[in-house]
Amino acid sequence: MSKRIDVRNLNVYYGDFLAVEDVTMTIEPCSVTALIGPSGCGKSTFLRTLNRMHEVIPGARVTGAALMDGQNLYGPGVDPVQVRRQIGMVFQRPNPFPTMSIADNVLAGVKLNNRRLGREESQDLVERSLRGANLWNEVKDRLDRPGSSLSGGQQQRLCIARAIAVKPDVVLMDEPCSALDPISTLAIEDLIYELKNDYTIVIVTHNMQQAARVSDKTGFFNIAGTGKPGKLIEYAATDKIFSNPANEQTERYVSGKFG
Structure with missing residues (x-):
């Protein structure tokens, strides 16, 4: 299922404002890519371009290309809804549907895609997805309880189960642990691994220790100042970024000298 993404000279605009400038990078299949950098530097904006989620904001547009196994996600005739089926998203704060049961939360994305499942197939998919999110043993006896009855860390894993239930090729995670305690954070990190x-996984994080722990490659984004576009400063193997970066800006950020 895992796919490679090639980003070439990607620019992201909100109306006339250039928010992210000229990003080129290759995201390898079956790997974790972390995006780090200060607030407002375009990490999350760039992440959302990979499944065209930024398009829900009026005036947002992209130039350049993002190719998944050679197919341009922004090519003519490409349906953004189909792109989002292939590239799932997990957001910063857990967002289970509060009126739905745990089981129905897992199946929500599948049903939104107008896929009809029999009872046995639904049960199998719920179990498989919850096992994939390392949540099955904790909730198997209360699948009819509301998703909102779970702890924060469990809710985030439920959202991951919901994302993988539709069988995407890529999973994007926008600061998935920022609202979680250290124990829940460790559970999510183990799950990412x-x-x-x-899956191909891309994660935005402000936690550099987390990036160092979970990712294979890391991209450092920075911004020259207010009103300037965010830029990808350096992209390399994670151990190189954190031990021997090529760019002085990267070195200053990862060593804590930034700002």
Whole structure:
């Protein structure tokens, strides 16, 4: 299922404002890519371009190309809804549907895609997805309880189960642990490490220790000042970024000298 993404000279605009400038990078399949950098430097904006989620904001547009296994996600006739089926998204704060049961939360994306499932197939998909999110053993006896009854860390894993239930090729995560305690954060990090066996994963994080722990490659974004576009300053193997970066801006950021 895992796919490679090639980003070439990607620019992101909101109306006339250039928010992210000229990003070129290759995201390898079955790997974790972390995006780090100060607030407002375009990390999350760039992440959302990979499944065309930024387009929900009026006036947002992209130039350049993002290719998944050679197909331009922004090519003529490409349906953004289909792109979002292939490239799932997990947001900063857990967002289970509060009136839905745990099981129905897992199935929500599948049903939104107008896929009809029989009872047995639904049960199998719920179990498989919750096992994939390392949540099954904790909730298997209360699948009819509301998703909102779970703890914060469990809710985030439920959202990951919902994302992988539609069988995407890529999973994007926008600061998935920022609202979680250290124990829940560790559970998500362990899960990310396991998921990369089957998915291409891109994660935005402000936690540099987390980036160092979970990712294979890291991209450092920075911004020259208010009103300037965010830029990808350096992209390399994670151990190189954190031990021997090529760019002085990267070195200053990862060593804590930034700002």
